[in-house]
Amino acid sequence: MDVGYLLDRVEPRLQTLHPDKEALALETGETWTYGKLNEMTNRYANVLSGIGVRKGDRVGMLLFNSLEYFALYFAIAKIGGIAVRMNFRLESEELEYILNDSGTKVLCFDSSLSERLEPVRDRIPVESFICYDADGEAPAWADSWDKLLKGDRELAVRPTLEETDPVMLMYTSGTTGRPKGALWTHRNTIWFATLQSLKWNFDGDTVGMTTGPLYHVGAMEDVALAVLLSGGTVVISKSGNFEIRRTLEVIEEKEVTDVFLFPFMIYEMLKLNEIEAFGLTSLRTIYSGGDPIISWAIDRLNELFPHIGLVQVYGLTEGTPIAVSLDPADSKTKGYTAGKPMPFTEVKVVGEQGEALPAGEIGEICTKGPAVVSEYWNKPEATAKTFVDGWCHTGDLGVLDAEGFLTISGRKKDMIRSGGENIYPVEVEDVLIRHEAVQDVAVVGIPDPKYIETVCAVIVTKPGWSVTEQELLEFTDGKLARYKKPRSFVFLDELPRTASGKVQKFRLREEFKHLREPQVKF
Known part of the structure; x- marks a missing residue:
């Protein structure tokens, strides 16, 4: 099974998901059904195949949040390409590094970012440029996005894909320096969506909102792909100029049931002067990760919105983005922890020699499971150091208590x-x-x-x-x-x-x- 299965279900050969069911909704109003998403995906896929993208080729995505972002990602997946999802905040030299390191063949980018590509265009391996020019014009050296729309709505050629084939190359956020490319397979992606859906009982009535940039696992792989796997609807926030007040308004307008908010967003939310004016009656769960949530925020959230469950999560791009989660029922007694391992996921804490430590002792957190990647792109030494016997050595410090709850103590380098x-x-x-x-x-x-x-x-x-x-x-x-x-x-x-x-x-x-x-x- 490959990532394309999420959309194949609307086609006659499977038809387990109705094409008219709403799949995506922008916070600004535009929506796509599953049928529309699959059609656009196939159009893009046919065009990419036509310009020479083959199984294993890297296709760069340097774009802001949009409905088209999902279609492009699924298109790359269906034809066996590897999506290189890049941070649109990066500067020219940073983009040059990633494009060269990944060997990106085709680059799809937003017109507003063309000035950052111009200085390095002759120093990168990109053969074809496709420009999303909704609010501007494509430069002379790039094709317009209209080119992708000209593909046939039925997928012409689909290569045989294995679960172990790569589908996405995500360059780590770089909290400690130069980013490394974590190589995700179809298996990693499907399993990660599945374990979230199982854990949180997502279904066709789930309306999940993503508030981060789609190039990051915290916005697409966390919650969003799991909701699509479950046949629900994903609400997409716009890129840049985050406003917690606007996010809360969208939650109420779209009747969002599940939302991912980073800790700093929760802090802004709880310190709004008019926070009590929001009922958020449809919202059942807030998921949050990236950094541990301080206890003040947990107490305040429970006080203001007792009907909303707060699920704290811990993980990392290469070691399962949500490896550990804290159930709302445990927040009062274990709110200072990140919780327990997700389904099909193991966690241990090790000492300096790699030995497993007993409960109560601080050491390095290691994770294991089907969503742990197996390698960094072109980094054999880093791969050997981080991935040992199926375990991902995270570089984070933590401690397990006698009941198996994990508390995050910080990065090794942060101590x-x-x-x-x-x-x-x-x-x-x-x-x-x-x-x-x-x-x-x-x-x-x-x-x-x-x-x-x-x-x-x-x-x-x-x-x-x-x-x-x-x-x-x-x-x-x-x-x-x-x-x-x-x-x-x-x-x-x-x-x-x-x-x-x-x-x-x-x-x-x-x-x-x-x-x-x-x-x-x-």
Whole structure:
């Protein structure tokens, strides 16, 4: 079985899904049925085959969120190509690296991004450019998107595909440096959609909303593809300029039942002055991942919307995007954890020598299951280091309790070693975010000649609010041990984040590594 099966079900040979059932809906209003989605997919697939895309060829997707994004992805999958889904925020040199590393043959891109491709066009292996020019004009060196629409509605040629054939190349978000391409197979994708559908009982009545960029697994593979597998409807948010108020309005307008919100989105939601004006009566579940959710937000969400279940998830692109989840029923007693393994997924915590650690001991989190990829593209050394005996070594620190619940302690590189003590940033962040003036926070370690590292808190204040370093420090009294308290504070307008909502702490460490201590008193 391959990814194309999700749409094959509307065709006469299967007909297990009615073609007139709504499949996709943009938050701005446009909708496609499953029949329409399959037709557009076949048209695109026929054109791509016609310009020489064969099984195993890489097709780049440098596009904003749209209905067409899904059709292009499924088209590439049906003809055995490999979709290279790229971050539209990347600059020219970053795009050049990915296009060369992947050996992309055809690149489909948005017209507004042509200026970033122009400087590197002669240094990349792309043979054909296709431009999505809904709000602009295609450059002279690219074909218009209309070319894809000219394909026949019935798929002409479909190669024999195996479950182990690759379908998507996702370059990791790069919280620690140069991205690596995680190679997803049809098997990884189908299994991951299946285990979500089984876990959360998705069906034809499910209306799932994705709020992130579709190039990332946190927006397409998380929830969206699982909802399509289940015959439900996917609501797609527009790209850029995220507004939590607008998202809540769409949830009510579209009667969304399930939505994926990154932690920072939940924090913005809960700090809206008019939050209690939203009933969100159709919404049954909020899924969230990327970073651990601080306990303040869990308590506040349960207080305001007791009918909404919060499902915290943990995972990573190459090691199962949702490897662990916390059921809403466990949020009151185990809300500080990421939960337990998903169906068909195993999790263990290992020590420095790779030995499994007992409950209560912090070590590296490892995951195993059918949604764990087997390799990084053209990176044999990184592959051998990360994927060992079927286990993905995540680079994240965590601890399992006696009942099998996993608590995330942070990235190995994020742990702060100060004066002989280990400090886990999430502990400090959980305290600081509770201050009424704080909108967002990230804690990193910066070099110190005496203690090796000290704690630096990077703060984003709520609009119209201000707070001093001393006030924040005093707020930690009675909540944090002395050695865990920040010795430095930095105030920013926003935190640097990846597409999955993770704070890029390596950038903060680099930017503030020479920071001098402010005069704060303990």
